[in-house]
Amino acid sequence: MPIREVKSLIDTVKAESVLLLCHQNADPDALCSAFALSELLKRLNPEMKVDIACPEGISRLSEPISAHLQIETASEEPNFGDADVIVMVDTNTIQQLGGWSKALRESSSPLVVIDHHASHPETENVATVCISDENSSSTCEIIYGFYRELGLTPSKKVAEALFTGMASDTKHFTLASSETFKAAAALVEAGVDAQEALSRLSVSVDVSERIARLKACKRAELVRFGDWLIAFSHVRSYQASAARGLLEIGAHVAFVGGQRGDQIQISIRACQDFFRQTGFHLGRDLARPLGEYLQGMGGGHSTAAGVNGVGDFDAAVKKAVKILKEKIGKSSSTSSH
Numbered sequence: 001m002p003i004r005e006v007k008s009l010i011d012t013v014k015a016e017s018v019l020l021l022c023h024q025n026a027d028p029d030a031l032c033s034a035f036a037l038s039e040l041l042k043r044l045n046p047e048m049k050v051d052i053a054c055p056e057g058i059s060r061l062s063e064p065i066s067a068h069l070q071i072e073t074a075s076e077e078p079n080f081g082d083a084d085v086i087v088m089v090d091t092n093t094i095q096q097l098g099g100w101s102k103a104l105r106e107s108s109s110p111l112v113v114i115d116h117h118a119s120h121p122e123t124e125n126v127a128t129v130c131i132s133d134e135n136s137s138s139t140c141e142i143i144y145g146f147y148r149e150l151g152l153t154p155s156k157k158v159a160e161a162l163f164t165g166m167a168s169d170t171k172h173f174t175l176a177s178s179e180t181f182k183a184a185a186a187l188v189e190a191g192v193d194a195q196e197a198l199s200r201l202s203v204s205v206d207v208s209e210r211i212a213r214l215k216a217c218k219r220a221e222l223v224r225f226g227d228w229l230i231a232f233s234h235v236r237s238y239q240a241s242a243a244r245g246l247l248e249i250g251a252h253v254a255f256v257g258g259q260r261g262d263q264i265q266i267s268i269r270a271c272q273d274f275f276r277q278t279g280f281h282l283g284r285d286l287a288r289p290l291g292e293y294l295q296g297m298g299g300g301h302s303t304a305a306g307v308n309g310v311g312d313f314d315a316a317v318k319k320a321v322k323i324l325k326e327k328i329g330k331s332s333s334t335s336s337h
Contacts, residue, residue, distance in 0.1 A: 004149070010085055017085075021034075021055075023054075024098045026059060029166075029168055030091070034090070038050040056075065085110055088113045088115070092117040111127045111128055112130075113127045118300070135177070137166060137179075138169035139169075144166075144187070148186075154190055162183075164197050172201070217233070220246060225325070229252050239257060239258050239266065242267075243267045252271050264316060265307070267305075268306065281302045283301055286305065287305035295310050
């Protein structure tokens with residue numbers, strides 16, 4: 001029972017202070033799962049101090065959710081030494097903490113990792129407790145499972161957070177499993193207004209993000225593996241949004257990078273058909289080895305993954321093409337647009 005592992009660790013070290021960490025630019029699933037977990041820990045021990053910290057703050061999509069639920073988060077680097085236990089929530093690799101990763105590595109506090117991405121070997125090596133469930137549609141679904149394990153009903157506020165995080169990571173439940181729908185139904189029973197919660201996930205795309213998407217399309221290089229179309233491109237920001245945009249206009253896989261100096265950040269997205277028919281897992285089969293190649297880290301889901309590292313973007317593309325070629329066959333054509 002995963003939550004009992006966490007509770008056992010907290011009890012063993014007699015923790016009075018717990019620090020919950022989200023990944024950079026925390027999305028709704030990261031923010032809401034951290035909030036729901038913080039409320040659960042305080043419910044189990046009202047005297048415990050629980051803080052949520054997000055390097056580089058929260059995403060634009062998370063802002064109205066944070067305001068509505070009144071979630072308090074810190075964006076300044078916390079003092080890791082003050083925490084008796086540290087928990088990474090919805091964060092697959094330490095490198096996703098950005099500039100805070102060094103302080104975490106140097107911390108002597110026990111580390112708990114709770115995530116729904118494929119676990120990363122380095123993360124498993126440094127974590128005292130690693131709870132990874134790739135069958136869950138979101139980390140919020142895992143946290144809801146904690147409440148269910150303990151026989152607790154979430155408060156209305158926590159139920160709203162969990163429902164919103166699930167809805168966000170499943171694209172308004174279009175990628176939800178049967179278990180996700182069961183959880184969502186239970187949260188509605190706990191008081192969630194589904195329509196109202198979903199409306200908070202509608203944020204207009206600003207001009208700079210639109211420009212990034214259009215630039216990604218203009219710069220895209222297309223590689224074809226049989227009937228699969230893989231689009232490679234680069235923009236300085238909004239890589240994830242640009243990758244989603246390339247999928248929407250026809251690519252089966254989109255690989256979009258951004259480079260600042262020798263630092264590289266890459267977002268990779270694939271359609272469900274690509275994963276179902278090839279069995280190629282973006283997080284495990286592409287992002288992880290590419291992260292190692294770039295002396296950084298990579299990981300993620302079967303159809304959504306990310307890489308951070310050091311080096312040259314063109315070299316990263318060549319390595320990615322080589323990996324794809326080995327896994328799904330020879331490329332048949334390449335074209336630039």
